[in-house]
Amino acid sequence: MADTIFAPASGFGRAAVAVLRLSGPGAGPALAALTGRPPPPPRRLSLRTLRDPAGGETLDRALVVWMPGPATFTGEDQVELHLHGSPAVRAAVLRVLAGLPGMAAAEPGAFTRRAFLNGRMDLTAVEGLADLIDAETEAQRRQAMRQLDGALGRRVEAWRAGLLDLLATTEAALDFSDEGDVDDEALSDRAMRAAAAIRDAIALALADGRRGERLRDGFVVVLAGAPNAGKSTLLNALAGRDAAIVSSRPGTTRDAIEVRCDLGGLPVVLVDTAGLRDSDDEIEAEGVARSRAWIGKADLVLWLAAPGEAAAAPDDTALPCLRVRTKSDLGADAAGGGLAISAVTGAGLDRLLAAIEERAQASLGAGDALVTRERQRRALERCVAHLDRVVASQGASAPELVAEDLRLAVRALGEVAGRVGVEEVLDRLFSSFCIGK
Numbered sequence: 001m002a003d004t005i006f007a008p009a010s011g012f013g014r015a016a017v018a019v020l021r022l023s024g025p026g027a028g029p030a031l032a033a034l035t036g037r038p039p040p041p042p043r044r045l046s047l048r049t050l051r052d053p054a055g056g057e058t059l060d061r062a063l064v065v066w067m068p069g070p071a072t073f074t075g076e077d078q079v080e081l082h083l084h085g086s087p088a089v090r091a092a093v094l095r096v097l098a099g100l101p102g103m104a105a106a107e108p109g110a111f112t113r114r115a116f117l118n119g120r121m122d123l124t125a126v127e128g129l130a131d132l133i134d135a136e137t138e139a140q141r142r143q144a145m146r147q148l149d150g151a152l153g154r155r156v157e158a159w160r161a162g163l164l165d166l167l168a169t170t171e172a173a174l175d176f177s178d179e180g181d182v183d184d185e186a187l188s189d190r191a192m193r194a195a196a197a198i199r200d201a202i203a204l205a206l207a208d209g210r211r212g213e214r215l216r217d218g219f220v221v222v223l224a225g226a227p228n229a230g231k232s233t234l235l236n237a238l239a240g241r242d243a244a245i246v247s248s249r250p251g252t253t254r255d256a257i258e259v260r261c262d263l264g265g266l267p268v269v270l271v272d273t274a275g276l277r278d279s280d281d282e283i284e285a286e287g288v289a290r291s292r293a294w295i296g297k298a299d300l301v302l303w304l305a306a307p308g309e310a311a312a313a314p315d316d317t318a319l320p321c322l323r324v325r326t327k328s329d330l331g332a333d334a335a336g337g338g339l340a341i342s343a344v345t346g347a348g349l350d351r352l353l354a355a356i357e358e359r360a361q362a363s364l365g366a367g368d369a370l371v372t373r374e375r376q377r378r379a380l381e382r383c384v385a386h387l388d389r390v391v392a393s394q395g396a397s398a399p400e401l402v403a404e405d406l407r408l409a410v411r412a413l414g415e416v417a418g419r420v421g422v423e424e425v426l427d428r429l430f431s432s433f434c435i436g437k
């Protein structure tokens, strides 16, 4: 691995300014090679002419920043080059950087990986940063920001410190158990109460209806019903664009069409599906099978029925669903029931959106969950299981066994923070980052 990495940190394509960042011991020498001058004062944007050290050709007149480690994002020496944002300027400077000794183009997430390895952030903060970069809605941004800020990391550290205390006490009891100067009974009683308190606190954080994980994925709303019910028309009306083909022929939609949207700051995925009916047409039958699969995965199913049609009924009554009567502009439907809408006049759409938002809100929360990933949840559940055994023993277990469960509980918390057993997690996480992060 090269000591020093570099990458574009801003988006690709034409822009006013393009930022390149460098990290590692070669960052300072690279800046010196490009500017032919000593570094500017730390952490101050300074105007410099950048030249190709090989031929002396001027590459750009740019703002540069020198940030000596360890008080940097990565913990290493860092440099930023704020270039004119054309693809050609950026490419020229990147080419020169690649030719300098000890420099290598950064892999996705390489800067953050260094920040993590240098102890600048724990794993929950890294996950928060990944989510912050991917955040599309206000609630996602809020949750990611809290995670990056250490909302979960700090709690986990506090729980871990508490358990380490307990472990020390228990181990002391082990060491001195034959010396008779430690009050075993009182000690174990206190230890049990402390273990139970930490277990309860973790269990409380876990009892959140998985809203943190759900908020990352989005709330899935599936539009279902008979052919021609008006599903695709409604999707287009809600999305505000022609995402799906609409026609008067029943059986128009075959593939499910997903549209991500922002509903009051919450991420909602609307899915238009093929109309449900038995069909001899092989392609349509496959479309209907896909519709059913989507219905099974939905957080909310909108059952659409046009006037005169029997209201579509879910096979599975446990499905969270909302009945919608479409095409209300064609006249009131005596069959009634459900929310009346018209995608043509727009009648009822506000109420429909409000109903979806209300359910999304109940399911996702507003970004206040502590647990945001399955990975964190599993490790916390393991921790609770070990603490359950400690508490259930009520001091009856041998101190050796209590100590072992405490050690495993501590280890599980260490995994949440990324102190132990993280190599594979890191590789997966960082490969989802963008270049330059």
Ligand SMILES: Nc1nc2c(c(=O)[nH]1)N(C=O)[C@@H](CNc1ccc(C(=O)N[C@@H](CCC(=O)O)C(=O)O)cc1)CN2
Residues within 6 Å of the ligand: 019, 070, 071, 072, 073, 080
């Ligand atoms: N130009 C630019 N903008 C950016 C970043 C960057 O790297 N460059 N960031 C990159 O992600 C984010 C800001 N995050 C940062 C986090 C920590 C430090 C840092 O230097 N921390 C030091 C010093 C802190 C201080 O001065 O108070 C430290 O923690 O020791 C810098 C940026 C968003 N905007």
Ligand SMILES: Nc1nc2c(ncn2[C@@H]2O[C@H](COP(=O)(O)OP(=O)(O)OP(=O)(O)O)[C@@H](O)[C@H]2O)c(=O)[nH]1
Residues within 6 Å of the ligand: 226, 227, 228, 229, 230, 231, 232, 233, 234, 245, 246, 247, 248, 249, 250, 251, 252, 253, 254, 273, 274, 275, 276, 326, 327, 328, 329, 330, 341, 342, 343, 344, 345
């Ligand atoms: N008058 C009126 N016509 C509508 C409304 N919504 C849809 N339509 C018409 O109903 C027909 C079917 O609409 P689609 O949106 O394609 O129906 P669908 O449920 O997607 O149908 P499939 O994809 O075949 O399952 C089209 O001719 C639409 O123009 C509405 O609110 N009012």
Ligand SMILES: [Mg+2]
Residues within 6 Å of the ligand: 231, 232, 233, 244, 245, 246, 252, 253, 272, 273, 274, 275
């Ligand atoms: Mg359709």
